Amino acid sequence: MPAIAVAALSARALAAAARRAGLEPLVFDLFGDADTRELAATLVTLRRRAGFAIDADDLLLQLDTHVDGSCPLVLGSGFEAMPDLVDRLAARGRLAGNDGAVVRRLKDPFVFSDLLSALGIPHPRVFAEEAPLGVETLEKAIGASGGGHVHPARRTRGPGHYLQERIEGGSASALFLANGRDIRLVAFSEQWCAPDAASPFRYGGAAGPIALEPAVEAEVTRALGRLAEATGLVGLASADLILSREGWSLIELNPRPGATLDLFDRPPLPPLLRLHLDACAGRLPDLVPLRPGPEVGARAAGIFYAPITFDMRLAHLPPHAADRPAPGTRLHRGEPVCTVFGEGRDAEEARGVMLLRMDALWHEMQGAAGETP
Ligand SMILES: Nc1ncnc2c1ncn2[C@@H]1O[C@H](COP(=O)(O)OP(=O)(O)O)[C@@H](O)[C@H]1O
Numbered sequence: 601m602p603a604i605a606v607a608a609l610s611a612r613a614l615a616a617a618a619r620r621a622g623l624e625p626l627v628f629d630l631f632g633d634a635d636t637r638e639l640a641a642t643l644v645t646l647r648r649r650a651g652f653a654i655d656a657d658d659l660l661l662q663l664d665t666h667v668d669g670s671c672p673l674v675l676g677s678g679f680e681a682m683p684d685l686v687d688r689l690a691a692r693g694r695l696a697g698n699d700g701a702v703v704r705r706l707k708d709p710f711v712f713s714d715l716l717s718a719l720g721i722p723h724p725r726v727f728a729e730e731a732p733l734g735v736e737t738l739e740k741a742i743g744a745s746g747g748g749h750v751h752p753a754r755r756t757r758g759p760g761h762y763l764q765e766r767i768e769g770g771s772a773s774a775l776f777l778a779n780g781r782d783i784r785l786v787a788f789s790e791q792w793c794a795p796d797a798a799s800p801f802r803y804g805g806a807a808g809p810i811a812l813e814p815a816v817e818a819e820v821t822r823a824l825g826r827l828a829e830a831t832g833l834v835g836l837a838s839a840d841l842i843l844s845r846e847g848w849s850l851i852e853l854n855p856r857p858g859a860t861l862d863l864f865d866r867p868p869l870p871p872l873l874r875l876h877l878d879a880c881a882g883r884l885p886d887l888v889p890l891r892p893g894p895e896v897g898a899r900a901a902g903i904f905y906a907p908i909t910f911d912m913r914l915a916h917l918p919p920h921a922a923d924r925p926a927p928g929t930r931l932h933r934g935e936p937v938c939t940v941f942g943e944g945r946d947a948e949e950a951r952g953v954m955l956l957r958m959d960a961l962w963h964e965m966q967g968a969a970g971e972t973p
Pocket residue numbers: 724738740744745746747748749750764765766767768771791793801840842851852
């Protein structure tokens with residue numbers, strides 16, 4: 601079976617996508633969860649830098665040890681703040697994805713905002729230091745992910761941060777394939793936050809497919825096509841949107857396969873990692889976007905964050921849980937414990953099922969831990 605190397609903060613979804621595409625995954629991530637281990641032909645748990653960051657030297661060393669230059673490498677989350685590392689990885693061999701130059705343009709908030717203006721794509725204004733009077737803003741860290749870095753603020757705390765105009769509306773995300781010239785929309789999902797005291801916009805999960813107004817879907821599709829053409833974007837990528845009654849706004853572009861693989865890498869869609877590799881080689885599929893309908897069930901995937909510090913004592917997590925920490929793992933309050941899936945006739949129902957399962961699972965985990973917290 602041909603091999604593929606995948607690296608991300610958590611690479612479980614990419615490893616599963618590789619299996620579905622008939623590829624043996626050589627996996628590099630920070631968690632080394634039990635199910636990632638089962639999926640992987642080789643699993644290397646990378647050294648963590650402070651705040652869940654990838655250690656560039658460790659990754660390069662591990663790739664040199666385990667992966668030869670002819671094996672394609674797919675990157676997931678965790679590289680947006682490290683375009684230089686992406687360039688070094690591209691220089692090593694076959695990077696199936698965007699090089700550092702594309703990442704730099706899309707993840708520099710000011711370059712990105714100017715690009716969107718030039719392309720006529722609606723987006724929030726950005727400010728380097730202070731919000732002008734009368735503009736409500738959120739502070740974000742450049743190149744960060746997971747939403748934990750997003751806070752309401754009128755001034756930035758310092759270098760590496762910026763302010764973005766706050767837009768009222770619902771969060772959605774478009775999953776699409778790009779070949780450097782054009783795109784194919786895969787599906788839209790809704791996203792929600794799992795706030796805690798320190799991070800009101802921490803990523804909570806996503807459910808889909810959802811339907812957008814046909815006119816909005818057409819506009820977003822055309823906008824993403826122009827963006828791909830202007831930047832040379834390739835492969836699976838996602839665009840985060842705010843949808844409001846007045847219209848839509850593009851708040852961020854993730855130039856890599858992301859969390860919504862968990863929602864959409866299943867029938868009726870073909871193996872998405874195969875489509876990613878083809879798109880990186882310039883080929884886009886004939887694909888009708890996945891839209892909700894009686895034949896198409898919906899799926900939700902939510903992150904369960906540890907409400908308190910505890911030890912994982914459950915030997916077996918149910919099949920609707922993924923990113924399963926090995927028994928004995930100590931989970932600190934606020935850390936992601938696992939991902940929980942839910943299914944339903946539509947996204948709302950799938951999310952409801954997921955939430956009930958999350959509650960039941962926490963109950964079981966506390967029971968197994970033995971102590972009352
Ligand atoms: N400009 C904005 N206006 C309103 N809400 C926002 C804005 N930017 C981000 N958010 C909220 O914060 C979440 C995370 O923001 P995002 O920029 O996607 O961060 P990350 O890169 O960590 O995913 C979004 O899904 C949305 O709920």
